[in-house]
Amino acid sequence: MNKRKRHVILYTIAALIVLLANFPIIFIVFTSFKPLVDIMQPSLNLSFTPTLDNYKALFSESFDFGRYIMNSIVIATLSTVIGVSVSIPAVYGISRFGEMKKGVAFWILSIRMVPPIVFALPLFLILRLVGLIDSSLGLILVYLTTTVPLSVWVLNTFLSEIPKSLEESAMLDGASRSRILLRIILPLIKPGIVAVFILNFIFSWNEFFFAFLMTQDKAVTFTVGMARFVTGYSIYWGSIAAAATISMVPMLIMTILVQKYLVRGLTFGAVK
Amino acid sequence: MAKRDNGWRFVIPAVVVLAAVVAFPFGFSLYISFTESTAYSIYNGRFLLFDNYLGLFKDIKFWDSLRVSSLYVALAVGIEMVGGFFLALLVDSLPKFKKLFMILFILPMMVAPLVYGIIFKLMYNSIYGFIPVFFRDVFDIEITPLNKPFAALFSMVVVDAFQWTSFVFLVFFSALQALPREPLEASLIDGAGYWKSVWYVTLPLLRPVTAVILIFRIMDSFKVFDQIFVITGGGPGASTTTMSLYTYFLMFTRYNFGKAAALTIIILITVTLITRFAFNALYKEVSYQ
Numbered sequence: 001m002n003k004r005k006r007h008v009i010l011y012t013i014a015a016l017i018v019l020l021a022n023f024p025i026i027f028i029v030f031t032s033f034k035p036l037v038d039i040m041q042p043s044l045n046l047s048f049t050p051t052l053d054n055y056k057a058l059f060s061e062s063f064d065f066g067r068y069i070m071n072s073i074v075i076a077t078l079s080t081v082i083g084v085s086v087s088i089p090a091v092y093g094i095s096r097f098g099e100m101k102k103g104v105a106f107w108i109l110s111i112r113m114v115p116p117i118v119f120a121l122p123l124f125l126i127l128r129l130v131g132l133i134d135s136s137l138g139l140i141l142v143y144l145t146t147t148v149p150l151s152v153w154v155l156n157t158f159l160s161e162i163p164k165s166l167e168e169s170a171m172l173d174g175a176s177r178s179r180i181l182l183r184i185i186l187p188l189i190k191p192g193i194v195a196v197f198i199l200n201f202i203f204s205w206n207e208f209f210f211a212f213l214m215t216q217d218k219a220v221t222f223t224v225g226m227a228r229f230v231t232g233y234s235i236y237w238g239s240i241a242a243a244a245t246i247s248m249v250p251m252l253i254m255t256i257l258v259q260k261y262l263v264r265g266l267t268f269g270a271v272k
Numbered sequence: 273m274a275k276r277d278n279g280w281r282f283v284i285p286a287v288v289v290l291a292a293v294v295a296f297p298f299g300f301s302l303y304i305s306f307t308e309s310t311a312y313s314i315y316n317g318r319f320l321l322f323d324n325y326l327g328l329f330k331d332i333k334f335w336d337s338l339r340v341s342s343l344y345v346a347l348a349v350g351i352e353m354v355g356g357f358f359l360a361l362l363v364d365s366l367p368k369f370k371k372l373f374m375i376l377f378i379l380p381m382m383v384a385p386l387v388y389g390i391i392f393k394l395m396y397n398s399i400y401g402f403i404p405v406f407f408r409d410v411f412d413i414e415i416t417p418l419n420k421p422f423a424a425l426f427s428m429v430v431v432d433a434f435q436w437t438s439f440v441f442l443v444f445f446s447a448l449q450a451l452p453r454e455p456l457e458a459s460l461i462d463g464a465g466y467w468k469s470v471w472y473v474t475l476p477l478l479r480p481v482t483a484v485i486l487i488f489r490i491m492d493s494f495k496v497f498d499q500i501f502v503i504t505g506g507g508p509g510a511s512t513t514t515m516s517l518y519t520y521f522l523m524f525t526r527y528n529f530g531k532a533a534a535l536t537i538i539i540l541i542t543v544t545l546i547t548r549f550a551f552n553a554l555y556k557e558v559s560y561q
Contacts, residue, residue: 007367014362018376024391024434025379027402031394042400044409082289090286097279104283111294113543115495117516118536121523122297122304125314145293148286181282206384208498213524223386227502230390237394244387255382259375263446266439267484 025248032241039237054238058246063236065243068225071136072247075211075221076204079140083147083200084193090148091155092181096167111149116209119145124213134216142210147200150265154199157264158192159185195261198254205251222247305533317530324534334535336510337518341494344425344514348432349489355433356440356485361470363441364448374445381438389499392431396503421511424504428512431499436492440485447481448474490546494539515539 019026031039033050058065094104123142124133132138162185170180186193208223215224222243229240258265305324307317328334363373380388395402396417407413417427451474459469497516500506506513506521513521519539522532 010362010366014366014373017359017362018373021377021434021438022379024388024395025383027395028387028391039394040400042405044405086285086289089282093279093282104287108286108290110544111290113491115491115516115536115539115543117495117497117519118301118540119294119297120520121529121533121536122301123293124523125304125529126297126300129315141293144289148289152286177282202382206382206386208384208386223384223498226390227386230393230502240390241394244390247387248383251382251384252379255378256375259378262378263443267443267488 028241028244028248031237032245034238034241036236036238039241054236054242055246057236058239058242063225063229063239063243065222065225065239065246068220068222069246071219072205072221072223075136075139075143075219076201078136079143079147079204080197080200082140083144084151084196087148087151087155087196088186088193089181091152091159092185094152095156095159096164108149108152111145112153116145120210120213123210127214133214134218136219139211139214139219139221142214143204143207146203146207150200150203151196154196154261154265155189155192158189162188192261195258195265198258199261199265202251202254202258205247301533301536304529305537307530309529309533311527311529314529320530324530325538327531328534328538333510333513333518337513337515340425340510340512341514341516344429344432344496345490345493347426347429348436348493349486351429351433352437352440352489353482353486355437356442357444359437359441360444360448361474363445370449374442378438378442380435381442383435384498385435385496386498386502388431388435389502392427392434392499393503396427418504419508421509424508424512428496428500428503431503432493432496436489440489443481443485444478447478451477487546491543494543 032054033052034048035051035053038045038048057063119142123145127133127138127142132141166184167180170184175183206223207221208227211221211224212227215221220228226240226243226247229236229243255262304314304317306319306321308320308323309315309317359377363370363377366373396404398404398416398419401417403417404415407415416423418424455473455477456469459473460466464472495516496514497520500512500514500517501520504512506517510518515535516539519532519535522528522535
């Protein structure tokens, strides 16, 4: 087989697998432009007149999707900002002060290993006790269980790449630790901070389980709202597909922005 | 380094946050697991010692959920590891546009698992769902993905595989990109076929990264909740009730907080045993840049 022919075959296979792998995404985007009668048709009917009705209905009063999306944006942003802010000094402390590195680092990593269901019950009961059920603040606090460990571990991989000599020369010049962190370290790990920001945002945005347990009405996020759309008596598949499409698009864009650091983000820095 | 400028100063905010949202709740849960905590006596249930744990070991539903979870994890992780590895080999062997294909293949895992669940709930619908309709019209086979116990569980595995093969692919692919090319090329020049070279040369080099991927997939598929909750709700019967779902039912439909807390502790011990076992492999500083 000559080289050209082999390449054509390879690309054809790869393209077909791309279609198959992304079929659920393609399928739901198409569905979001279909009239409801066509969605519920029990046949392989590919022709339909595209419509925006599903999107219009989604933002009408009966769905209230706009409010869910706003809640998701607020909660994801704040849990990310707080998580990253406490993690930056922490990771500096951990990486630059050898004695405590192993203990604290392992403790923080082990949190990632814990299935969320372990925290679900106590967090629910505690939030109930302090009156934070169904509040954005409550859910933001709950998400810190993930955003802090994630930030610490991913930032750690960026910090470990900065040579110590840089810092030592600054210390000889009389700079304090805090000054070094702000003036030298922070600018150097900027790409890491951006990456961690996006990774945390994606996590909080996609989260369902905690949001489902801890919210009822006021603080409902879009994942919880969508789950309600499909467990009701009548299922408006068109609007659900539209909601799915709207919720996916920002994530897909962020994925492309962060793809360079995705591996270390997803494996907690175990693989760079 | 100078003792007076102690690093703890920098770590304190994170430690305080984690103590509040992780350590304290965990301790609280551990306490509840030893008491008869229900909706009427959440914080001051009678002290039972190990009765909740013993009760679980006698509870057939607990063993069922353990069986469902184990089967789910084994099938899903198996499919994803094999699929992701071959996909990584394929994209790695493309002469051009590797990056483009990489991005196209990682999209599924960035979608909310709940949204994937909803998409498949529509596609699995026995009347107008795409998958039954496709099999009926194209292959003339009647399938009902969610009606029979094993079929339903396998349908859940399919959702998992559609979403998380992309994770396995991504990590394998970036590892392949970072591997030195010489050993593989030398083996090919020596006349070993492509697959033989992959088996004897590439695969052993990928051993550490395979361990990491395996740990993460086992951990994450073990805690699956969203898709199953929205597609089958654990049914038919208890055929898709994983340990996470069973815990949820104990908590929020039966309000048996004590028993639910005990179950979460058992889940935690199970997962910790697996990860402890694998932690050494994790910490061996595998760097593929």
